[in-house]
Amino acid sequence: MFRKAYTFDDVALVPKYNNVASRTEPDLSTWMTKSTRINIPIIPSNMDTVIGHQLADVMSKNGVFPIFHRFMSYEDTKQLMVDYGQGCYISCGVKEENLKELFRLYDEMRGDTFKGVCFDIAHGHSKRMMDVIKEFKDNLPDKEVIAGNVCTARAYHDLANAGADAIKVGIGPGAACTTRMVTGFGVPQFTAILDCAEVANELRVPLIADGGIRNSRDIVLALAAGASSVMVGKLFALTHESAAEKRPHYLNSPYSLGEAKYRGQASKDFQDEFYGGMKKGTVAEGQSFWAPVTGTAQELIDEFLGGIRSGFTYASARDIKELQRKAEFVEVTSTYQQESKTRTG
Numbered sequence: 001m002f003r004k005a006y007t008f009d010d011v012a013l014v015p016k017y018n019n020v021a022s023r024t025e026p027d028l029s030t031w032m033t034k035s036t037r038i039n040i041p042i043i044p045s046n047m048d049t050v051i052g053h054q055l056a057d058v059m060s061k062n063g064v065f066p067i068f069h070r071f072m073s074y075e076d077t078k079q080l081m082v083d084y085g086q087g088c089y090i091s092c093g094v095k096e097e098n099l100k101e102l103f104r105l106y107d108e109m110r111g112d113t114f115k116g117v118c119f120d121i122a123h124g125h126s127k128r129m130m131d132v133i134k135e136f137k138d139n140l141p142d143k144e145v146i147a148g149n150v151c152t153a154r155a156y157h158d159l160a161n162a163g164a165d166a167i168k169v170g171i172g173p174g175a176a177c178t179t180r181m182v183t184g185f186g187v188p189q190f191t192a193i194l195d196c197a198e199v200a201n202e203l204r205v206p207l208i209a210d211g212g213i214r215n216s217r218d219i220v221l222a223l224a225a226g227a228s229s230v231m232v233g234k235l236f237a238l239t240h241e242s243a244a245e246k247r248p249h250y251l252n253s254p255y256s257l258g259e260a261k262y263r264g265q266a267s268k269d270f271q272d273e274f275y276g277g278m279k280k281g282t283v284a285e286g287q288s289f290w291a292p293v294t295g296t297a298q299e300l301i302d303e304f305l306g307g308i309r310s311g312f313t314y315a316s317a318r319d320i321k322e323l324q325r326k327a328e329f330v331e332v333t334s335t336y337q338q339e340s341k342t343r344t345g
Contacts, residue, residue: 005191007173008218009337014328018316026312027319028305030228031206032065033116033144033165039063041223041320042304043208044242045174045233046070046091046118048270049262052243055236056088058297065089067118067146071265071274074101081105081113089146091118094132103139116144116165122179122266122285123171124148125155130162137163149210151192153199160205167205168231169196173212175234176264179285190225197226197324216307223308223320224327232304237262239297246293257295263288 020026030041039062044051046067056066068080070091077090092098106113119132124147133145147159148168159167172179172186180186187195189212200207206228213219213232222230237244237260244260263269264286271278278284294300317323 041229049244054241118146170211220311257293
């Protein structure tokens with residue numbers, strides 16, 4: 001049987017009678033994990049062209065714990081513990097050697113280490129993922145686990161039962177991801193969030209919507225659909241403080257701030273750099289590209305928050321939970337997007 005599934009472009013929120021006096025009134029704090037709150041519901045993606053020290057510092061000042069990517073050297077990861085300690089999460093694969101390295105790190109730093117770990121693989125609904133979560137929690141029960149990625153309610157349920165403290169939702173919606181086009185698999189992001197949110201609410205395991213965010217509208221829709229927070233990749237990669245490689249603009253180029261290189265971690269460019277090429281029998285499920293640098297990370301955050309706060313007033317919501325309770329969605333056609341954009345001609 002077929003059923004409809006929706007992207008952010010396929011839906012809109014219906015305005016409600018508003019009794020929120022000011023756009024500054026809504027509280028945007030949220031649960032990042034079952035036991036950790038953050039001041040704003042926005043997290044940079046744990047990708048090598050996104051998160052680094054400069055962007056992490058910006059996020060820390062905004063009350064968000066950064067999640068570093070999993071492709072750092074062991075020594076660089078140890079240095080993170082010196083620089084951030086309990087103020088950050090690190091990412092990890094699910095191979096046995098990955099887990100051993102985590103325990104080794106914990107022992108060498110005498111327990112004064114990361115706040116938690118993000119077990120980060122493309123298809124997170126797997127026996128190996130659940131086994132790793134359980135083994136990690138058995139050994140380090142005080143450390144938090146973020147797990148992903150998944151896009152179905154069953155997958156969310158399984159990872160939550162395995163012990164995950166937060167789960168990332170999104171397979172294929174990222175700007176540099178080609179998984180859906182290569183494999184045919186993936187659920188449109190709005191529906192994936194909506195489906196998984198039912199389990200998230202029941203089991204009280206926060207949902208991190210990962211991928212597909214292009215503006216504050218998408219963030220509001222993701223939060224209203226049930227996400228506790230959203231992960232943003234490309235837009236953060238194009239800021240001054242991102243870890244992306246930068247290059248100056250060419251002569252006569254309109255991009256006065258230069259350009260940044262953004263790439264998926266399943267792209268050929270990434271695989272060539274970290275693994276010396278694609279493994280035999282595999283193909284890339286991501287792309288890399290250069291795009292204009294847009295400005296500072298704080299400017300991007302402020303733009304997001306302004307749009308989110310405005311969105312909350314249209315729902316007459318003072319916090320994320322109230323937004324979710326009051327959310328009424330309608331299905332829209334492609335002409336909705338045309339009607340919603342400015343027309344100067």
